[in-house]
Amino acid sequence: MGTEQRVAEVIEASSAEFVAQCYKLDQAPPLGSLVKTKDELRKIYGVVYNVETHSLEPGRRVVARGEGMETEDEIFRANPQLAKLLCTDFQALVVGHRQGDGLHHYLPPKPASIHSFVYTCQLEEVKAFTQSLDFLGLLVDARLPIPVDEVIAACLRCAGQAYPDSESFLIKAGKEMARLLSSDARRLNSVLKRLR
Amino acid sequence: MxxxxxxxxxxxxxxxxxxxxxxxxxxxxxxxxxxxxxxxxxxxxxxxxxxxxxxxxxxxxxxxxxxxxxxxxxxxxxxxxxxxxxxxxxxxxxxxxxxxxxxxxxxxxxxxxxxxxxxxxxxxxxxxSQRDVELVFGAEDDKRFYIGTPLDMETKVCLDISEFVTRSNGVFGKSGTGKTFLTRLLLVGMLQKQAAVSLVFDMHSEYGWEGRSEKGYKVKGLKQLFPSKVAVFALDEESSRWRKVSTDFVVKIGYDEIEPEDIDLLQQTLNLTEASTQAVYQLAREFGDRRWLEVVLNLTEDESKQLIPKLNIHDSTYRNLRRGLENLRRFPFLVPHAPDNPVKRILEYLDRGINVILEFGRFDDFAAYILVANLLSRRIYAQYREKAEKAMGGDVAPSHPLVISIEEAHRFLNPELANRTIFGRIAREMRKYNVTLLVIDQRPSGIDDEVMSQLGTKITCLLDDERDIDSVLTGVAGKSELKSVLSKLETKQQALIFGHSVPMPVVIKTREYGSAESYKELGFLEAAELKRKTEKEIEDLWAP
Structure with a gap:
């Protein structure tokens, strides 16, 4: 996440989220990390909330091939077609966008363009984006197939790395979470415990 | 944390x-x-x-x-x-x-x-901020006296002394919370700002020459700090001599000064029945207001027997009265004929702007205190009243305001006595005649409600009895809120001030009194310094 890298391409997009396919198998950005896509008008930021590796053909199941082999790498060496038949996708929740000079922590007017490239964000950019924690509201209210609180905690842990004093960033973020989850002490406790 | x-x-x-x-x-x-x-x-x-x-x-x-x-x-x-x-x-x-x-x-x-x-x-x-407090309470000047600092702040809280003396005021707090120290400060304030002259009925002899702190060290009284502005009157010459106090006047009260009203107030302390107090008025009618006590005390058994049917009183009533009055004989300051008139003397000093502190010495029981304080105050008040009325007519200049300080005030101002003692009247009639009270008490609930409501400024140290707190805070806006403040005061050197002479209630840490620096701050000059100052003044006077 240190430098900006092109890692994937948008293959499905909606206003609230997008799905991107990674160029390399198993090389998805970490859960909770901030990624972005760009078009002429704007950059759209998303938080990775789910990563999946599966067969390209929905009807064709992956089968175990490693019996009798020493390492996992040997499987790929013996079956070079595998890298082409399998793919890694990730889903990202849209948390904001930048249009011109303005950084907004709400949904962009249009979803990400299909086939637009997806980049990881540099630490500086993560820092700039997390100056305001308003995007946490979008995350807290999202209905996801995986536990949202895991995503929120992962996102804040990742963002914390962008700060030399990650502790005070996490306290600030924790306080914002305490405000958002003021009526759900149990959920707040579980998020806070996952921030360390 | x-x-x-x-x-x-x-x-x-x-x-x-x-x-x-x-x-x-x-x-x-x-x-x-x-x-x-x-x-x-x-x-x-x-x-x-x-x-x-x-x-x-x-x-x-x-x-x-x-x-x-x-x-x-x-x-x-x-x-x-x-x-x-x-x-x-x-x-x-x-x-x-x-x-x-x-x-x-x-x-x-x-x-x-x-x-x-x-x-x-x-x-x-x-x-x-410090500035806020200064804005509210004003800086120390020729009217405002620095009385203490707000909690956790260095700013001075000042009391507008010229406003303070226009009403009767109260200093309350349970025993050992610093009432005496606070009162000393207030007396110094009045003296320094020349807002009023004080007459202090000093029951325990702590204001005049020297007092003692709770810890036992000596603190200077007003006379030591301001020798030219304070006169110590003594009721008990011997005690003053032992304590090495230089007194300005020894008070002796003649029997002829004691009026039936004085005995009326002593009903409880002298253990008199209602009937015998009434008999006093009859005796006064019989023998004259000024002679009755001397005559009664000197009646022989036979004379008494003749007198009883004449006055149409019961024998036991007479015996009860006689026993009670005999009690007065144990006060050496009561003499058949006083060599000098203490009221006149006190007024002379007060007129010259000199504060008078009457030390009771060993006579610190209530009978002596109530008798003397009332007797003197009544006459002094009458003089002030006469002067104030003349001043209204434009004949003479109005007299300098007088503040009479009394301790154990609930003994004088309780609901039964408040209407009968002069102090009840002074508290109610307020400043009309330029005389106000400084009431010092540890049991404010014992004081008549009407009197309490007339007190302009109340300064109260810690009180923990519910009734005392209620009575002090009667009629104050935000009473229940102040109640929690009052009951949480520290036992020493903290007081809540509210009322007429402060713009808003304030909790203060009382200004220090008792250390060498504190005396200096209050304007006390050491002997050598005083001498230098006097010499300088003389030099200036004769300089060409």
Whole structure:
């Protein structure tokens, strides 16, 4: 996440989220990390909330091939077609966008363009984006197939790395979470415990 | 959490709700610990258009969701503890807004006015700065006397002495909380600012020459600090001699000075029945107001027997009265014929602007105190009244205001006696005749309500009896809030002042009295210094 890298391409997009396919198998950005896509008008930021590796053909199941082999790498060496038949996708929740000079922590007017490239964000950019924690509201209210609180905690842990004093960033973020989850002490406790 | 050092203008939090009568509620910022707050402290509130000054009257702990307290966050983890403080759980202050100052130039000129509204939602609340306090209480000048500092502040809280002396005032507090020290300061204040002359009925001989602190060290009395402005009158010459006090006058009271009303007040202390007190008036009619006591005390058994049927009183009544009056003989200051007139002497001193302190020496029982204090005050008051009435006619200049200080005031001003003693009248009639009271008492609930309500400024140290607290705070706005402040005062050197001569109630740490520096600050000059000053003055006088 240190430098900006092109890692994937948008293959499905909606206003609230997008799905991107990674160029390399198993090389998805970490859960909770901030990624972005760009078009002429704007950059759209998303938080990775789910990563999946599966067969390209929905009807064709992956089968175990490693019996009798020493390492996992040997499987790929013996079956070079595998890298082409399998793919890694990730889903990202849209948390904001930048249009011109303005950084907004709400949904962009249009979803990400299909086939637009997806980049990881540099630490500086993560820092700039997390100056305001308003995007946490979008995350807290999202209905996801995986536990949202895991995503929120992962996102804040990742963002914390962008700060030399990650502790005070996490306290600030924790306080914002305490405000958002003021009526759900149990959920707040579980998020806070996952921030360390 | 460690004690924080608050800078001036440290932001404490913001207003979240409240009303003018109950006070506003302030949600504390996460960075401020409730443990660093204290009732009685001053805060400034930046409203939209005006600034408010108020006093913290309560501190409480709150949770944003009561359910959070059922499953409490794991605060043993310092990270979680830091996150939840100020968010899930927070501290709350209750602040009573008391004064306000508008933002426009006119309002600034007018100065702080009583608050008639509350600041808007989320107005910022800060600790009051030194400047705020100065703005409210004014700086020390020729009218204002520095009496102490607000809690945790270095600023001086000043009492407007010229306003103070226009009404009767009270100093309250349970025993050992510093009433005497406070009273000494007030007496010095009145003396220094020349707002009034004082007549102190000093029951325990602590104001005149020398007193003792609770810890047993000696503190200078007023006479030592201001020898030319204070005269010590003694009731007990011998005690004064033992204590090496240089007295200005020894008070002797002639029997002819004692009137039936004086005996009336002593009914309880002399153990007299109702009938025998009534008999005194008959005796006075029979033998004359000025002679009756001497005659009665010298009646032989036979003469008594003749007298009883003549007055148509019962024999037992007479015996009871006689026994009671015999008690007066044990006071050596009561003599058949006084060589000098103490009232005249006291008035002479007071007229010259010299404060008079009457030390009771060994006669510190209530009988002597009530008798002497009443007797003298009644006559002095009559003189002042006559003078004030003449002044109204324009014949003479009005006399300098007089403040009479009495201790154990509930003995004089209780509901049964308040109407009969002169002090009840002085307290009620207030300043019409330029005489007011300084009432010092540890049992304010024993004082008549009407008298209490007439006291202009009340200065009270710690009180812990519910009835005493109620009686002191009767009729004060924000009573229940001040109640919590009052009952949480420290036992030493802290007092709550409210009423006529302060713009808003204030808790102070009383100014120091008793150390060499404190004497110096109060204007005391050591002998060598005094000599130098006098020599300089003489030199200036003769200089060409």
């Amino acid at each position: 460690s004690e924080q050092n608050f800078d001036e203008q440290t932001r404490l939090g913001s207003i979240i709700s409240g009303s003018l009568t109950r006070g506003v509620e302030v949600k504390l910022d996460a960075s401020i610990s409730v443990e660093d707050m204290a009732v009685g402290r001053y805060v400034a509130i930046e409203g939209e258009r005006r600034r408010f000054f108020g006093m913290i009257t309560d501190v409480s702990l709150e949770a944003i969701d009561p359910r959070a307290m059922v499953t409490p966050p794991d605060v043993s983890d310092p990270f979680i503890a830091q996150v939840v403080s100020g968010t899930t759980i927070y501290g709350k202050l209750r602040v009573l807004p008391m004064l306000t100052i508008g933002g426009d130039a006119m309002s600034i000129l007018e100065g702080p006015q009583p608050a008639k509204t509350v600041p808007t939602h989320f107005s910022e609340v800060k600790l009051a």
